Amino acid sequence: MEIGATSEISLEELQLAARNHGLPLEALRYPITPLGLHYLLIHFDIPDVDAATWRLRVGGRVERPFELSLEGLKARPSQTLAVTLECAGNGRALLAPHVVSQPWLRDAVGTAEWTGTPLAPLLEEAGVEDGAVEVVFTGLDRGVQGDVEHAYERSLPVADAMRDEVLLAYAVNGQPLPPQHGFPLRLVVPGWYGMTHVKWLAGITVVDEPFRGWQQDVAYHLRASEDEHGTPVTRIQPRALLVPPGIPEFLSRSRLVEAGAVVLEGRAWSGWAPIERVEVSADGGETWRDARLDEPLSDFAWRGWTLEWPAEPGEYELCCRATDAAGNTQPFEPEWNYDGVCNNAVQRVPVTVR
């Protein structure tokens, strides 16, 4: 099984693990993740949206508030971008002490081609007023968390919202958004963790004070305890994952590999800067070799890598580690925090070569 795992999970957490799902790691073989294999976190319930009456409302501190229908959005200039999305809680279940929430191992990731209309021109048409500091994105999903009833809402500083790559997406992998990915419209903020990409988007509100909603101001912070406010989680930390080679044992997922030249393959990504290096170890991190990097798919998507491994009979622990052009890399051991976020410790895959 996964090295690093330490404790049992409760049936409350299992309820989340049963609804939501990671990327089966063998699906790292696809540069663009097929629909249904991309990781999925549905925070509350999938809302039931009638596209015919749905409207996107743009308002707040703007000179010209307006509404747009889905057809109106589709009539605007469109852009398609390959974007890697990862949940900020990826790796949470590998932390000790245990952090109670969606119990991700290391597979809460996926890469899709999102099609939509850029957000910046739309905000420019609305006319962001002087004094505006943030843009708040409101989803139609609603529930209770931290004893607070709320719609799912997140904000971005105006400068981040105005970046060229930020999209309002109505299609994924060439198809209309399916319900679980935010039909009819979701925000896509390339490079940022998944909680930023608000689904079932219905409202865009420009505000002149920092937004204090629960999902923004309480959740998704790097902090040592509940009493601390901490540092907001924003962009994706670097990570490399490998396709576990050979065949699995059903329950333990331990791997059995035939001796010979094994091509190890995987993907690596970072929200801070392009991936510059992927290293692979077959001895649990004692020694490392550089993998060959594929051409990037886009500025905001994972980068494929391969390494030929002359596998001789025995027991091994495969690891991989990504480094980006800004010098960010992965720790070997997890770094604990109260929310269980941003755990980008290296993947460790025990294999038996026969």
Add this chain to the structure above:
Amino acid sequence: MEIGATSEISLEELQLAARNHGLPLEALRYPITPLGLHYLLIHFDIPDVDAATWRLRVGGRVERPFELSLEGLKARPSQTLAVTLECAGNGRALLAPHVVSQPWLRDAVGTAEWTGTPLAPLLEEAGVEDGAVEVVFTGLDRGVQGDVEHAYERSLPVADAMRDEVLLAYAVNGQPLPPQHGFPLRLVVPGWYGMTHVKWLAGITVVDEPFRGWQQDVAYHLRASEDEHGTPVTRIQPRALLVPPGIPEFLSRSRLVEAGAVVLEGRAWSGWAPIERVEVSADGGETWRDARLDEPLSDFAWRGWTLEWPAEPGEYELCCRATDAAGNTQPFEPEWNYDGVCNNAVQRVPVTVR
């Protein structure tokens, strides 16, 4: 949280829960489950199949063995059927004592429109020899389970394989099979639990002795202990599920409902006979009312149901119970067995009305 849950699950089981997933229960609202929301169990790994070189091999005790390409299969007569699929292990995590395997709650179900070519004419063309007793279906997925390395294989008695509704499916919901649903071809056996519907199908072999493969002869039996051989699991036991009303609390998934006329809705199915009755209780099974049944989608798919519930402030436990035309119904308490299969105990959803 789910009533009936009793124990914690291990991180080995979490590895399965993170890869595989159930139907988020609010998605019971869709008569045909959108792709990506249908339950998914990938037993070993998703194999990497090149459709250009892939062939279906039909052989064994037949007079004229042959091979078919994907194009060859698509050129044959096609049929589209709405079929409800459920994992035989659905409900396993609600059993006590705990059964270690894929830890399903109650949501390992979905209904899709499968398109393919009927199996029977293909077997007739091959010419099943006298003395044949079963047809073995071999998938391209391979792994280790019960200390035995094997390809995923299941068999059907010849008479069951020859039924009109049995399909070799190459499309789902109008799209080519995605990798996780068995690309390029899977078996669909309407009415039977999911383990029967072999994915990544590559071989159909007629045999004159009952097939003794691990997935057929050891797994998927109703038995009291490991020492018993038990009774093979075949068709789906009746079950009704309801869409949990109101809004959820993120972690506990407990429900908060506004007082007033609440339309409860859900789906019910059985692999043995048409659904004839769905009853709903708001008091934890003390009293029951009959729900209104929608028209059936097909002979092999779930049936929608609704019931208006005059919700007054207070605490409730909603339950629903299906009965089929053969008189099969659901027990209120789970019935334990060693493999943790066929647990069709009634769903129990605690709600707070305010």
